[in-house]
Amino acid sequence: xxxxxxxETVVRGLRTPxxxxxxxSMWYDWGRTxxxxxxxxxxxxxxxxxxxxxxxxxxYILCEMDSDILVIHLKMTxxxxxxxxxxxxxVDKWVHFxxxxxxxxxxxxxxxxxxxxxxxxxxxxxxxxxLGPEPLSDDFTPAVLRARLQxxxxxxxxxxxxxxxxxxxxxxxxxxxxHRAGIHPLQPANSLSDTQIDQLYATIRAALQAxxxxxxxxxxxxxxxxxxxxxxxxxxxxxxxxxQSCSTCGHPIEKIRVAQRGxxxxxxxxxxxxx
DNA sequence: CGGACAACCTGGCGGC
DNA sequence: TGCCGCCAGGTTGTCC
Numbered sequence: 446x447x448x449x450x451x452x453e454t455v456v457r458g459l460r461t462p463x464x465x466x467x468x469x470s471m472w473y474d475w476g477r478t479x480x481x482x483x484x485x486x487x488x489x490x491x492x493x494x495x496x497x498x499x500x501x502x503x504x505y506i507l508c509e510m511d512s513d514i515l516v517i518h519l520k521m522t523x524x525x526x527x528x529x530x531x532x533x534x535x536v537d538k539w540v541h542f543x544x545x546x547x548x549x550x551x552x553x554x555x556x557x558x559x560x561x562x563x564x565x566x567x568x569x570x571x572x573x574x575x576l577g578p579e580p581l582s583d584d585f586t587p588a589v590l591r592a593r594l595q596x597x598x599x600x601x602x603x604x605x606x607x608x609x610x611x612x613x614x615x616x617x618x619x620x621x622x623x624h625r626a627g628i629h630p631l632q633p634a635n636s637l638s639d640t641q642i643d644q645l646y647a648t649i650r651a652a653l654q655a656x657x658x659x660x661x662x663x664x665x666x667x668x669x670x671x672x673x674x675x676x677x678x679x680x681x682x683x684x685x686x687x688x689q690s691c692s693t694c695g696h697p698i699e700k701i702r703v704a705q706r707g708x709x710x711x712x713x714x715x716x717x718x719x720x
Numbered sequence: 721c722g723g724a725c726a727a728c729c730t731g732g733c734g735g736c
Numbered sequence: 737t738g739c740c741g742c743c744a745g746g747t748t749g750t751c752c
Contacts, residue, residue: 448745477728504746520746522730539730558729560746599722608747615745664745665732684745705724707744726750733743 447519449504449580449613450656450677451667455525456501458670459552462527463496463508467547475541478554480562487565491515491544502573503612513565516572520560522666527552557666576612580649585611587646594634594642601637601645602630603704614649617662617684620709621652624683629715630701630708636718655680683709 447455471488473479479487494510501507506525508515517525522539527550542554542563554561564572577593578585593611597604604610605619614622623630625648628641637645661667661675664685669675678685682692687700691711701708 451745518746520728521744556729557731558744560728560730562747597721603723606746617745662745667745722752724751727748728746731744733741735740735742736738 447504447523447661447667448615448618448656449501449653450618450659451661451675452501452504452506452519452613453657454661454669454675455519456499456506459506459508459525459527460499462550462670463499463546463552465496466550467495468492468510469545469547472543472545473541475559478541478556478559478561478563480564482565487563491565502569502579503576503608504615505573507569513567514569516564516566516569517554518562520556520558520562522556522558523561524555524666524668525552526555526668526670526672575609577608577610579612580614580653585646585650587643590646590649591639591642594637597634599634600631600703601628601634602706602708604634605649606704606706611649613653616706616708617664617681618649618652618656620684621682622649624710624715625652627714627716629717630703630710632718683711685709 468491471491473484476484490513494513496508496510498509504518506517530549530551537555539555539557540553541556544552566572578589602619602623605614626644628645656662656677659675659677659680660669662677663674664678683698686698687709688697691698691714694713696711696713698709699712
């Protein structure tokens, strides 16, 4: 599923087709896609509102409407795109939520696994209030990372996946950042040296920025709003490369399980800490 | 705090 | 081809 770089790419791709468009009506065929309010109120409230701005917080897509924020989380398999009403050639049986726009187009939310959620709210803090710092923002500094690691004994990989610790990282970019930093995924978070923290800070941002620059990773389901694939997956150092040679040292990449998630790393470039 | 695990769902893939 | 088990980018809730 989409992580921060994929969500950022979707947000950028939706601005042009959506900003200035007014919603005429709402359609859905899977009730649990609509998190809140209930579908009847959702439809009544969003009709007539115009898209004013589209932004991102962690993996949440935030569409500023006139008096509410339309929030969308893609979870594992969500896709968002704008298409003409009569795009019958576009047979997508996984569309479960759709907004009719005022220009003969529709915003469609396709989601094969049905984990994705849409919200309509005037109080965004109820959704995003518990999130940790945004890793690419100016507020996130090496000192912030160091302070947040204090006293945390969990494996560093597990911590990077906690959205309350740092927002927007997911399984792919956590593995990529740890490899770039030369840190073993099981190293206890509070055992990182200052040097390792500085490296990890830099590589978290570098891995995420590379993902954005390559317009996201098209592994299985992710596509940009224009339907084309991102290129980020062609540049992974470790994710999905189990058994293949490390591009840095040539040793085969290994796969283990950390916090119940598949975890890829190079045992040579990312040695276990001796502490 | 944290670790394990089940839920939520469906599709793709490898193995037999 | 068909069936089966396993795996999957996320998040939340429960239990110990």
